[in-house]
Structures are given as structure tokens and as C-alpha cells.
Amino acid sequence: MRPALAWILVLGLALASGAFPERAVPFQGKTLTGRPFRLSEYLGKTPIFLNFWASHCPPCLMEGPAIGAVYPRYRGRVLFVAVDVEDDPRMARFRTREWGWTFPVIVDYYADVARAYRVRFLPTSFFIARDGRILRAHPGLLILEDAHGRRVRDFLTPGLEALLGR
Numbered sequence: 001m002r003p004a005l006a007w008i009l010v011l012g013l014a015l016a017s018g019a020f021p022e023r024a025v026p027f028q029g030k031t032l033t034g035r036p037f038r039l040s041e042y043l044g045k046t047p048i049f050l051n052f053w054a055s056h057c058p059p060c061l062m063e064g065p066a067i068g069a070v071y072p073r074y075r076g077r078v079l080f081v082a083v084d085v086e087d088d089p090r091m092a093r094f095r096t097r098e099w100g101w102t103f104p105v106i107v108d109y110y111a112d113v114a115r116a117y118r119v120r121f122l123p124t125s126f127f128i129a130r131d132g133r134i135l136r137a138h139p140g141l142l143i144l145e146d147a148h149g150r151r152v153r154d155f156l157t158p159g160l161e162a163l164l165g166r
Contacts, residue, residue: 019118020117020118020126020134020137021116021117021118021134022133022134023132023133023134024039024043024048024050024126024128024132024133024134025039025113025116025117026038026039026040026043027039027106027112027113027116028040029106029107029108029113030106030107031104031105031106031107032084032089032092032093032096032105032106032107035104037081037104037106039081042079043128043132044130044131044132045130046077046078046079046130047077047078047079047127047128047129047130047163047164048078048079048080048081048126048127048128048163049074049078049079049080049081049125049126049127049128049159049160049163050081050082050083050117050125050126050128051067051080051081051082051083051123051124051125051126052082052083052085052108052113052114052117052119052122052123052124052125053082053083053084053085053122053123054084054085054086054087054092054122055084055087055088055091055092055094055095056087056088056091057122057123059122059123059140059141060122060123061095062141062143062145063123063141063142063143064095064096064098064099064101065098065099066142066143066156067080067082067099067101067142067156068099068100068101069100070156070157070160071100071101071102071103074160074164075103077164078160078163078164079103080101080103080104081103081104081105081106082096082101082103082104082105082106083105083106083108083113083114084105084106084107084108085108085111085113085114085119085122086108086109086110086111086114087107087109089107089109092105092107119139120139121139121140123139123140123141123142124137124138124139124140125137125138125142125156125159126138127159127160127162127163128163129163135159135162135163136159136162138155138159141155142154142155142156142159143155143156
């Protein structure tokens, strides 16, 4: 085997071993409003949509309003939780108000929660079943639009419907 090809194979295996966890990793922290939050209080009780983002992340700024628009349809049936990674909480509060996010947004200033979920880039979202299994991990934008702002691909709604068994 050629050395370059062997190196690519080793690199690929290294990246593959860094796959997302199969089960939700319980964490605790404070929300942007200062309230304590423990994911373990919800595991086993409700499906969870978990989104990692930051206000300095251009793709996150593109998907934030879409998440805010979808949230009211699933409120009370799916717990939405956002994790604000290595960000200025003032900017995060501004964005979440702008998008209508009234669900818990956890401050992850040192990216401890992001590391536990093996998040490599933002945004990354997880669809977690009631029993704590991660049904789907989605790195990247959940909503893809064309140059005219028309929705081309929607990964958010099918993921939420899968959590509800539809």
C-alpha cells in the first residue's frame, strides 16, 4: 500500500472513531436567564431536540429563525434545548429573543457539553428519543434554502416527527 493511501486510511479511521455518542450524555448548567438546568431530569420522560450553536456562527444565524418558527408546533411534545458554545451570553440573549426561543438555552462557555457530545463544528443537532437513544445526529444546517430564500431541504421537521413516532 502506498504511504499516502495508508495515511488517509488511518486518518479516516481516527475520524470515524470520533463518532457521536449513541445515547444522550446527561449534563447540567445554567441557562442564559441564570436558571439551573439538568438534562437528566428529562431523560426517560420526553423526546429531546438538542441544538449546539453560537451567535458568531453564520450557519447558526441562518437556522436560528427556522428553529424558532418550528418550536411552537412541538412545544409540550418535544423538549427543545439549545447549547450556546463558547459565546458571549449578551449576544446569545439578543439572538434568542430575536428568534423567539423561549426554551432552555444552556451556556457552554468552555465547550464542555459540546466535547461530551463530540461536536466538531456548529451548528450540530441531536434528536434524542424518550429513552435517551440518539436517533439522529445532524452536523450542519437543518434547513437549506436557495438564493431566493425558498426552502430546499428540511431536516428539522422529519427529525422531530421521528421523535414522535410518525
